[in-house]
Amino acid sequence: xxxxxxxxxxxxxxxxxxxxxxxxxxxxxxxxxxxxxxxxxxxxxxxxxxxxxxxxxxxxxxxxxxxxxxxxxxxxxxxxxxxxxxxxxxxxxxxxxxxxxxxxxxxxxxxxxxxxxxxxxxxxxxxxxxxxxxxxxxxxxxxxxxxxxxxxxxxxxxxxxxxxxxxxxxxxxxxxxxxxxxxxxxxxxxxxxxxxxxxxxxxxxxxxxxxxxxxxxxxxxxxxxxxxxxxxxxxxxxxxxxxxxxxxxxxxxxxxxxxxxxxxxxxxxxxxxxxxxxxxxxxxxxxxxxxxxxxxxxxxxxxxxxxxxxxxxxxxxxxxxxxxxx
Numbered sequence: 021x022x023x024x025x026x027x028x029x030x031x032x033x034x035x036x037x038x039x040x041x042x043x044x045x046x047x048x049x050x051x052x053x054x055x056x057x058x059x060x061x062x063x064x065x066x067x068x069x070x071x072x073x074x075x076x077x078x079x080x081x082x083x084x085x086x087x088x089x090x091x092x093x094x095x096x097x098x099x100x101x102x103x104x105x106x107x108x109x110x111x112x113x114x115x116x117x118x119x120x121x122x123x124x125x126x127x128x129x130x131x132x133x134x135x136x137x138x139x140x141x142x143x144x145x146x147x148x149x150x151x152x153x154x155x156x157x158x159x160x161x162x163x164x165x166x167x168x169x170x171x172x173x174x175x176x177x178x179x180x181x182x183x184x185x186x187x188x189x190x191x192x193x194x195x196x197x198x199x200x201x202x203x204x205x206x207x208x209x210x211x212x213x214x215x216x217x218x219x220x221x222x223x224x225x226x227x228x229x230x231x232x233x234x235x236x237x238x239x240x241x242x243x244x245x246x247x248x249x250x251x252x253x254x255x256x257x258x259x260x261x262x263x264x265x266x267x268x269x270x271x272x273x274x275x276x277x278x279x280x281x282x283x284x285x286x287x288x289x290x291x292x293x294x295x296x297x298x299x300x301x302x303x304x305x306x307x308x309x310x311x312x313x314x315x316x317x318x319x320x321x322x323x324x325x326x327x328x329x330x331x332x333x334x335x336x337x338x339x340x341x342x343x344x345x346x
Contacts, residue, residue, distance in 0.1 A: 096121070106136045107197035114145040137197060147171035151199040153187070163192045166202060177204035178264065179226050179233075180213050190228075204228060209235070216258045216266040218244065232267065233260045243274045247327055249290060249298070250274040268292045280330020281312040282323060289343075298327050301343055 096119045104111045111117070118141035140160050147154040154171040167186040170176075176187050189202035209215075211222035215235065223238020235258040237244070244251045251271035259268040270291030277284055279298070284290070285306035293299035302308040304319040317323065322341055324333045338344070 104136065106139065108199055108201075109139075109150070109197045110148075111136075111142060112144065112146075112148055115148075116143045116145075118142070139197075151189075151202060155187075156184075159186070160191075160196060163196060164190055165205060166191050166196065170207075173210050176207055179204070179207060180210040181207035182210045182222075208238070215264060216260060216269075218246075218258065231262065233262075233264075234258065235260065244271070246271075247292070247298070249277065249279075251290070252287065268294075278311065280325055280332060281310050282317075282325070282330070282332070283309045283311055292327075293324060296327050297324055297333065299324050299341075301338065 098117055098119070100111055100113050100115045100117065102113045117136075117139060119136065120138040120140050139158075140162070142158040144156055144158075147156055149155075150158070150168060153168065153174050153176055155168040156171045157169040159167040159169075166189050168189070169186050170181055170183055173183045174181055181187050185208040187207040188205040190205045191202055195201040206225065206227040209220050209224045209226055211220075211224075213220045213224065220235065220237060221239040225236050225238065227234050227236075237253050237256055240253075242253050244253050244256050246256075246269055250273065252274040255272040257270050258266060259270075261267050268291065270289070272287045272289055273284055274286065276286050279300070282300070284300055284302065285308075288303065288306065288308065289301040291299050299322050300308065301322040302317055302319055307316045307318040308323065309316055317335070319338075321335055321337055322343060323335050325331060326333060
């Protein structure tokens with residue numbers, strides 16, 4: 021706590037000195053232009069001379085530092101005059117780059133030409149092909165991800181990704197400049213894509229999790245029906261495998277429903293736990309109600325039912341199912 025307080029005091033002190041210097045220097049110059057004030061200053065040359073020297077030093081140092089930073093910033097944002105290949109990443113002439121450093125050595129003390137391996141962003145003057153897709157920009161703020169902005173609607177790793185949106189790839193330090201080794205991570209889908217038996221509106225998103233993919237809808241779609249269950253559109257997540265075949269889904273009920281003997285209120289969590297079964301998880305605000313026995317099931321437990329007839333297969337605590345209570 022004490023080092024933090026000392027640091028804050030030093031920061032405030034330096035800030036005050038800088039502000040006073042930037043105010044004091046023009047004030048002294050103005051005073052020199054007024055005869056009465058100038059005569060008074062000349063009576064105390066040492067005091068005002070020292071004050072002027074301090075102000076001039078601070079202003080000069082700050083101005084020099086500003087111009088140096090501006091020059092470094094310009095150096096880190098060059099425009100390529102000719103085509104360049106940075107390891108496996110081709111960059112055409114005219115590309116506007118953003119480098120993290122222009123030092124001759126990288127963070128591992130390895131030589132780097134003009135700092136190009138420290139690339140963190142690029143804008144292309146025309147659509148440029150990287151990893152088999154046409155893109156207009158690249159962002160690479162370090163592992164684990166790199167992003168490419170699409171120049172048109174395109175299929176990326178088999179997924180229909182929308183024009184002028186970012187496609188994300190997973191990378192590591194070894195593969196960051198080797199596009200052929202980037203692994204698809206996510207993108208925004210082309211509007212009205214048909215997938216998993218549903219039409220996905222503009223803004224829908226696909227994201228890879230391990231060996232599976234999850235689709236979430238965009239826009240303001242209020243209601244989606246899956247396996248005779250009406251879900252709240254924004255809460256829907258559809259899971260697919262590598263072949264884009266639906267393997268499960270989850271969401272929250274859009275309406276109150278009766279399934280078998282159980283009645284579930286709106287916003288109850290539900291998911292396809294395995295083929296032909298549905299898992300319902302009541303929340304704290306609205307418990308589930310068994311219409312036959314009158315039993316109430318509150319948050320903390322989930323019910324697995326057969327999707328064909330609603331038969332209860334089991335009721336278990338959420339702690340053993342990896343589900344959070346809310």
